[in-house]
Amino acid sequence: MDLRYTDAEQAFRHELRSWLEATLPNLPPKPSPDDWPGRRAYDTYWQRLLFDAGYAGVDWPVEGGGRGSSPVEELVFKKELERAHAPYVGVNFVGLLHAGPTVIAEGTAEQRRRYLPPILRGDEVWCQGFSEPDAGSDLASMRTRAVRDGDDYVVTGSKIWTSHAEVADYCELLVRTGGDDSRHRGISWLILPMDTPGVEIRPLTTIAGSTEFAELFLDEVRVPVSNRVGDENDGWRVTMVTLNFERGTAFVGDLLEAIELLVSTVALAQRTGAWSDPGVRRQAGHLRAELDALWALTKRNVSQAARTGVPGVGGTFFKLAYSETRHKLGEFSLALLGRAGLAADDVEGLDGNGPLPAETMVEDWLRGISLTIAAGTSQIQRNIVGERILGLPKEPAVAAPAAAGAAAPAATPS
Amino acid sequence: MDFELTELQVDLAQGVRRLCEGRFPLEQVRLVESADRVVDRAGWRQLGEAGVFNLCLAEAAGGVGLGLADAALVFEELGRALVPGPLVASHLAAGLIDGADDGSVVVGLVERPDPAVPASGVHPVVIEHLGDLDVLLVLSATGISSVDPELLGATRLNRPMDPLTPVWTVPALPEGTPVAGPEIAAWWRRDGAVLTAALQLGSAAWTTELAVGYAKQRRQFGRPIGGFQAIKHLCADMAVRTEVARCAVHAAAVTVDQPDVGDPLVAAAGAKLLADEAAVTNGRSCIQVHGGMGFTWEVPAHLAYKRARVLATQFGTETELAESLAESLTGS
Numbered sequence: 001m002d003l004r005y006t007d008a009e010q011a012f013r014h015e016l017r018s019w020l021e022a023t024l025p026n027l028p029p030k031p032s033p034d035d036w037p038g039r040r041a042y043d044t045y046w047q048r049l050l051f052d053a054g055y056a057g058v059d060w061p062v063e064g065g066g067r068g069s070s071p072v073e074e075l076v077f078k079k080e081l082e083r084a085h086a087p088y089v090g091v092n093f094v095g096l097l098h099a100g101p102t103v104i105a106e107g108t109a110e111q112r113r114r115y116l117p118p119i120l121r122g123d124e125v126w127c128q129g130f131s132e133p134d135a136g137s138d139l140a141s142m143r144t145r146a147v148r149d150g151d152d153y154v155v156t157g158s159k160i161w162t163s164h165a166e167v168a169d170y171c172e173l174l175v176r177t178g179g180d181d182s183r184h185r186g187i188s189w190l191i192l193p194m195d196t197p198g199v200e201i202r203p204l205t206t207i208a209g210s211t212e213f214a215e216l217f218l219d220e221v222r223v224p225v226s227n228r229v230g231d232e233n234d235g236w237r238v239t240m241v242t243l244n245f246e247r248g249t250a251f252v253g254d255l256l257e258a259i260e261l262l263v264s265t266v267a268l269a270q271r272t273g274a275w276s277d278p279g280v281r282r283q284a285g286h287l288r289a290e291l292d293a294l295w296a297l298t299k300r301n302v303s304q305a306a307r308t309g310v311p312g313v314g315g316t317f318f319k320l321a322y323s324e325t326r327h328k329l330g331e332f333s334l335a336l337l338g339r340a341g342l343a344a345d346d347v348e349g350l351d352g353n354g355p356l357p358a359e360t361m362v363e364d365w366l367r368g369i370s371l372t373i374a375a376g377t378s379q380i381q382r383n384i385v386g387e388r389i390l391g392l393p394k395e396p397a398v399a400a401p402a403a404a405g406a407a408a409p410a411a412t413p414s
Numbered sequence: 415m416d417f418e419l420t421e422l423q424v425d426l427a428q429g430v431r432r433l434c435e436g437r438f439p440l441e442q443v444r445l446v447e448s449a450d451r452v453v454d455r456a457g458w459r460q461l462g463e464a465g466v467f468n469l470c471l472a473e474a475a476g477g478v479g480l481g482l483a484d485a486a487l488v489f490e491e492l493g494r495a496l497v498p499g500p501l502v503a504s505h506l507a508a509g510l511i512d513g514a515d516d517g518s519v520v521v522g523l524v525e526r527p528d529p530a531v532p533a534s535g536v537h538p539v540v541i542e543h544l545g546d547l548d549v550l551l552v553l554s555a556t557g558i559s560s561v562d563p564e565l566l567g568a569t570r571l572n573r574p575m576d577p578l579t580p581v582w583t584v585p586a587l588p589e590g591t592p593v594a595g596p597e598i599a600a601w602w603r604r605d606g607a608v609l610t611a612a613l614q615l616g617s618a619a620w621t622t623e624l625a626v627g628y629a630k631q632r633r634q635f636g637r638p639i640g641g642f643q644a645i646k647h648l649c650a651d652m653a654v655r656t657e658v659a660r661c662a663v664h665a666a667a668v669t670v671d672q673p674d675v676g677d678p679l680v681a682a683a684g685a686k687l688l689a690d691e692a693a694v695t696n697g698r699s700c701i702q703v704h705g706g707m708g709f710t711w712e713v714p715a716h717l718a719y720k721r722a723r724v725l726a727t728q729f730g731t732e733t734e735l736a737e738s739l740a741e742s743l744t745g746s
Binding site: 263294295 | 739
């Protein structure tokens with residue numbers, strides 16, 4: 001066990017840090033959170049800067065046009081970006097973290113040539129059409145139907161939790177090509193151009209008031225058969241293969257942000273005098289221990305991915321523990337805001353020492369609530385730990401036929 | 415950066431596990447339940463031969479010269495096997511007390527109550543394993559002193575909470591003979607916290623396995639109870655708690671060995687806090703998964719739970735650890 005970075009890893013860090021220092025001051029101002037065209041322009045501009053500097057697809061294999069860095073370099077990359085408060089991956093999320101890696105692993109040469117470079121350059125934006133209103137945790141029960149008609153599939157159904165749908169060019173779409181009861185054996189993975197006739201987008205507003213989600217309605221949408229990635233009815237496996245691209249670094253930025261939030265929450269407690277309460281200090285101490293341990297778990301997962309090439313089971317442990325810790329942190333900071341937390345506005349404190357950080361803390365508390373739900377609820381994650389890791393018997397099947405891997409894949413927040 | 419175990423570290427841990435399985439199987443360990451003395455002297459020397467006590471002692475001083483990270487892996491295995499006796503104290507004392515390093519002398523440790531803590535004026539002084547000790551060391555902020563166990567006028571308590579941790583009480587702790595100063599006392603506190611956390615980690619891992627094994631085999635309503643989410647999720651939470659604590663303990667031990675990667679004191683406090691919590695909560699969950707059988711003396715779940723409670727009082731309580739971690743978040 002060695003926690004020191006090698007000379008090569010240090011050199012990578014220094015080079016990246018210099019580039020960030022030179023680049024970040026010249027970024028345009030951030031668009032407002034609900035200005036989706038503005039956000040697309042901002043996020044894709046940032047992606048283009050990364051591309052021109054050779055940092056696009058740090059974790060993508062070289063064959064896919066990426067940098068082919070080790071998982072440890074990827075960790076360093078994400079840590080440095082968070083440290084410098086660089087822009088987030090934003091609307092490029094699905095393309096860079098899910099659709100792109102799927103095309104690399106399972107696409108034809110033609111599909112790779114067509115779709116990968118525009119993702120890396122920030123020219124094209126993707127969204128994800130996996131979950132359905134009636135197929136959430138039980139993703140394999142999805143019903144969006146694709147029927148062959150000549151060289152096309154004709155797709156009818158609906159999808160939900162489709163982030164960035166309004167500004168996306170393509171959707172990675174899971175459709176039912178097998179029989180009604182074929183479950184995970186009858187699913188195909190399609191590339192859907194979002195400007196195809198019959199695609200309707202209805203935005204969903206989250207409890208945080210944000211609008212990144214949408215519902216997608218598909219009415220006899222024609223998708224060329226040549227847009228299928230992988231074999232017909234093999235889409236479940238295609239989706240699972242992509243999960244192996246996750247190398248334990250998915251939450252690096254988030255985790256470092258949580259540590260910053262804890263520090264600013266402690267500063268708030270000191271300012272209000274709540275810090276003299278041993279109960280408050282005790283909560284802060286526990287949160288520090290948990291966040292440090294999660295950082296260590298991240299390093300363990302990354303090290304495992306570096307050795308074996310696959311992320312292992314640590315990601316599930318991480319998600320379960322992190323989402324609970326994040327809830328606690330959210331509740332902790334909200335309690336310390338007191339009645340200043342009744343609005344997500346930074347209101348001037350009566351002590352004359354400037355505004356209280358209600359905007360960050362209230363928003364963070366609300367967004368944190370999604371963590372035990374998105375990308376596989378904590379209940380599904382506990383089933384995965386219980387069944388796949390501890391070897392406990394599966395839940396008895398109720399209506400649907402018993403299926404191997406019956407739990408939903410830990411799909412990325414789409 | 416490679417936070418996975420090296421091959422040597424895997425071999426080391428497996429070697430100690432085999433030693434524990436061969437020399438300290440639970441049915442044998444349980445034979446001394448509720449006895450005055452629970453340390454098996456021959457077994458203790460075998461632990462010494464295996465390097466349990468002199469692992470971190472420099473080679474020039476007759477030790478193995480390995481780091482605390484290696485020792486943490488060893489102590490995880492000892493904790494898993496519920497090996498009784500003052501393991502951490504004897505390890506820390508290697509190099510300071512003759513014979514501690516090879517297991518021929520059994521060294522115990524007690525912390526001198528801090529007069530600044532109000533409860534120290536109320537709580538009696540309780541000492542573990544006194545009947546087994548050749549040497550008793552007293553740890554305080556100003557240093558470490560040695561007292562003669564025979565001259566303490568100690569009273570054995572009749573009903574020790576952990577049947578494998580006999581306890582005594584003494585009217586007062588004498589000054590004793592100084593054997594080390596404040597610097598060594600400080601690193602004993604830190605390394606003692608990490609190694610005790612490693613014992614707790616081993617216990618948390620073991621109770622998880624015990625609970626999962628029972629949940630697979632025990633049938634109710636016509637199927638194994640582990641198939642029910644109510645039980646499955648309890649077990650899953652035990653596994654998660656263990657893994658998070660494992661990373662904290664390993665990181666703390668590595669940080670002591672490689673202080674340029676972080677603050678060893680903060681890492682040690684965090685590791686002890688989480689490992690205590692994992693051992694105690696998993697011990698409790700393990701009893702719950704066993705249902706009524708879990709409340710019997712026969713099922714060993716209570717032994718792990720009780721040991722976890724004992725270790726949680728050593729080298730930093732929850733309150734002390736959380737306070738020191740809170741302190742680390744201020745003024746930076």
